[in-house]
Amino acid sequence: MKILHVNTGDHLIANEAIFQAGPVGAGLITCLFDNVKKSGAICYTLFITPRKDTSKVGLHLSKSLPLLIQQMMANGSTIKNIVAKVCGGAQILEPPPLLNWAETFIDHINELFKNNNILSAGCDLGGHASRRVEFNTQTGQVLIKSGLSEIVL
Numbered sequence: 001m002k003i004l005h006v007n008t009g010d011h012l013i014a015n016e017a018i019f020q021a022g023p024v025g026a027g028l029i030t031c032l033f034d035n036v037k038k039s040g041a042i043c044y045t046l047f048i049t050p051r052k053d054t055s056k057v058g059l060h061l062s063k064s065l066p067l068l069i070q071q072m073m074a075n076g077s078t079i080k081n082i083v084a085k086v087c088g089g090a091q092i093l094e095p096p097p098l099l100n101w102a103e104t105f106i107d108h109i110n111e112l113f114k115n116n117n118i119l120s121a122g123c124d125l126g127g128h129a130s131r132r133v134e135f136n137t138q139t140g141q142v143l144i145k146s147g148l149s150e151i152v153l
Contacts, residue, residue, distance in 0.1 A: 005019075028125075084118050
């Protein structure tokens, strides 16, 4: 199985791959998995809506998530078979910033999932530490490593 590295702003789709991302701090990793087709898609977003100074679609949650869903459907997936797993949104800066990015991301992504009939199958959000993420597109397993701990979604 091929290993694909995911960088900030990327949005990728694959049938037989392990996506690796990290370290992921305040940004979000969103993994979409189709258990019937055994395929997956991933995006690493930093912003909720587009900024004038950035042109990469993948940086913006509001643009990249619908694009990933569309790409999965073009690859043969159906909405009812797609589930999502999300991680990241750490509050890295101390003292806490005026705007809690994690809460804002969470609210927006939940709204996008609801509007696109996508079921959320797990999340690891917030906290104060960065994460490393591995997403297996054959099993749907998302392995999250932070410090000495590991979580499987």
